[in-house]
Amino acid sequence: MNVVVLGSGSRGNAVAITSDDVTVLVDAGFSPRALRKRAAAAGVDLSRLAGVVLTHEHGDHARGAVALATSAGCELYASGGTLSRLGSAGRAIGQLETVAVGPFWVSACRTRHDAAEPIAVCVTGPEGEKLGIAYDLGEAGVAVRYLLRAADCLVVEANYDDVLLRTGPYPASVRERIAGSHGHLSNRAAAELLAELWHPGLRTVVLAHVSEQCNRPDLAHAQVRGTLEPLGYDGDLLVAPQDGALGPIVVLRSVVAAPA
Numbered sequence: 727m728n729v730v731v732l733g734s735g736s737r738g739n740a741v742a743i744t745s746d747d748v749t750v751l752v753d754a755g756f757s758p759r760a761l762r763k764r765a766a767a768a769g770v771d772l773s774r775l776a777g778v779v780l781t782h783e784h785g786d787h788a789r790g791a792v793a794l795a796t797s798a799g800c801e802l803y804a805s806g807g808t809l810s811r812l813g814s815a816g817r818a819i820g821q822l823e824t825v826a827v828g829p830f831w832v833s834a835c836r837t838r839h840d841a842a843e844p845i846a847v848c849v850t851g852p853e854g855e856k857l858g859i860a861y862d863l864g865e866a867g868v869a870v871r872y873l874l875r876a877a878d879c880l881v882v883e884a885n886y887d888d889v890l891l892r893t894g895p896y897p898a899s900v901r902e903r904i905a906g907s908h909g910h911l912s913n914r915a916a917a918e919l920l921a922e923l924w925h926p927g928l929r930t931v932v933l934a935h936v937s938e939q940c941n942r943p944d945l946a947h948a949q950v951r952g953t954l955e956p957l958g959y960d961g962d963l964l965v966a967p968q969d970g971a972l973g974p975i976v977v978l979r980s981v982v983a984a985p986a
Contacts, residue, residue: 735968776828784846807843885910917953927980
């Protein structure tokens, strides 16, 4: 399957996953018009959209979701809490439940964030290739680690640098919210999570939701690379931009044994 991050950051997030000319979106944090424009520029065809999967209801993840799903005639998938907060119909995904969406299997688990019922997502392709997506979470609990195990590609939040957050422009209350257990992952926390998830079959890591105020792509990249390389990671380490697309990333099923 091919993965394109259509944009990631505080102003919008969307990940397009395509196989057999069918696409699933994980999050739709831009207007439908902007999503279609970004998708077209990245060579992603949204005319065969099988579903829109939401991690939570915040605008930078759900802004265009309902309108896009309606216009495409496809289902909206999210937790019951997210659907309720949006006031929208859709297919609720329960804790560690797996549902079929087009040619994909989508699994989810609860995360810790200041939203109604946020989730992390795992998408498994037709050949068993596995993509994990986890952002907007203050801590990565046991369920998140279980969901993301043995992934071939991971999209993980590296939202802020500890020093830049402390010295940045935000008031104390906002800094505490970002760094709290229901806020976001720092570069250091992302590196620690990825170190736990590392296995010889992991080939691509994408750092997402990088703050424009309290982080820099080079800092996030250096922190994670410095943690993963000593473990033996020699795959791609990419940073998703806010204002453009990243990809396509070809995700293949690993031929290397991964942890069960």
